[in-house]
Amino acid sequence: MKKLSAILFVIALYLPAMAQPGANHQVLALTGAKIYPSPGAKPITAGVVLVQDGKITAVGSAKTVKIPSDAFVIDGKGKVLTAGFWNCHVHFIEPKWLHADSLPAAQLSKQLSDMFGRYGFTHVFDLAVFDFSNLLALRKRITAGEVSGPAIMSVGVPFTPPNGSPVYIRPLKLPEIGTPAEATAYVQKQIQAGADGIKIWAASPNGHEVVSMPLDVARAAVSAAHALGKPVFAHPTSDAGVDIAIESGVDILAHVAPDDHRPWDTATIHNLLRHKTALIPSLKLFKWELLRIGLPLDNGNLIATALQQAGSYVKAGGEILFGTDVGYVTDYSTTDEFDFLAQAGFSFDQILTALTTAPAKKFGLGAQTGRVAVGMDADLVLLEADPATDSKRFADVACTIAKGKIIYQAGK
Structure with missing residues (x-):
């Protein structure tokens, strides 16, 4: 036997x-x-x-x-x-990714196929991991051809403002940074460790309030990353978070920001366009979160606000990158995301662009893939x-x- x-x-x-x-x-x-x-x-x-x-x-x-x-x-x-498609907002935080240096190659290949290959993804950008060395081990095995899967880029471990670790990752906490000098040192350390970009929480819900990152801290992080040729992503959460991300020079918003239930007005859209800020709508997240905590889908017009923000930006000519927050969102299917993008007014060419040429160009691979x-x-x-x-x-x-x-x- x-x-x-x-x-x-x-x-x-x-x-x-x-x-x-x-x-x-x-x-x-x-x-x-x-x-x-x-x-x-x-x-x-x-x-x-x-x-x-x-x-x-x-x-x-x-x-x-x-x-x-x-x-x-x-x-x-x-x-x-x-x-091949890009998913520019993923996470490798589920327990099944632990010990990526020693898990059987067939097991990892199957997990990657179920999560990414099944949905057409040949490139993914991880936007928060708790054990960066573990993800680097997985990436190394894929690059070596030992494990079959998409090319992986990562921001490593992101950081928040003081008292800003997001409520939804409890009991875990992220690094909390409160001064420009600390932000600069942390960014340099992450990139030296192998990060392909940096992510900050421009505003973060800690369970009691939404804590905004001081603008000088955000600017220091962006400046340090750009000095090393790396992009910066921001989780905006709120209108204030969007403003901080824009004014600090962040390259990419990891989400729309419907939590304040206010549509983006002409001034916000203009400001995003003027700063050439790209957007990953990640629209499915809001439906998934509402269902997960047992709230109605029309709760506070959250989804409608998210659709308006994404739709207004693409209509104005804003740069859109596709992403689903999969890995935090445990339902891997992309069907809802495509449905929501269509509801927001995205055309076929706009969706295909967000999946292929836009991210390839954004991350320096436009002459190689897309x-x-x-x-x-x-x-x-x-x-x-x-x-x-x-x-x-x-x-x-x-x-x-x-x-x-x-x-x-x-x-x-």
Whole structure:
């Protein structure tokens, strides 16, 4: 019995690799799908994409692209192909990620597939972790090819103002920083440890009140991060938090801020645009939180306010990045997020931009990923149906490929 168990474990460990193109640089061909090369580009009907050594080597119609006879073929007839998706607001704080340096590779690959690959994500940005060294260990194993999963960027461990640890992470606490010098030192330390950005709570609910970060502290954090070429994210919570984030020079709001139940007016939108502040709406969070604590979905017009804020900003031409707060939100499905974005007035091209080209450009990878084009990394998503007719179809993923490697395939 022990021998049989050992054999089954070995099979499970190597099963993901068995679904990949051969190790001898075999060409992967995705055929028959409707291809959206990039937002706004003319789609290719019944197209072909060839991949070799992790790069896209050909894109075109079946009439113009010759498929090698020994290619590993994925039939995409009746499906839709786009560039791989980014989720710019995730967390690796669930207990299942502990001991990432020693957990079996097959187990980690399965967890990553269930959380990210299943929904088309080839890149994710972690916006708060409690054990940064553990996440770095996971990232190292993915980069080495030992574990199959998306490319991971991270802000490491974020910080709040004094007495500002968020009520919803109790009994845990985040670092609380109250002076510009402390903020500068902490930012430098995080980036030296491997952080790809920094996150602050511009305003944080501690369970008794919403505590705002002193503007000089926020400015010091932003200045230190920018000096090292890294972006800064802010959790705004309130109108005051939005103002602090903008005035301190924060690059990205991790959420809209409906807690004060006030729509964003023309002045707020103008200020965000003037400072080129990007927004991750993370709209599903508010529905999930209300359901989690047993409140009605129309409670204080929270969701309606969130939709107005996101919709007003995208309509004004604001930069939008896709994110779901998954990992804190334990329901991994992206269907609600796409539905809410559509309700807020986002078009197909605006959603596709937020998923692909906008984050790739924002984080310095626009020449490498985010489009279906020759020479780009083979980060690709095959969808069951066309999201141009229904945004929720962005969630119906048939296959996800990261740098030429299949990290999710429906039914496999």
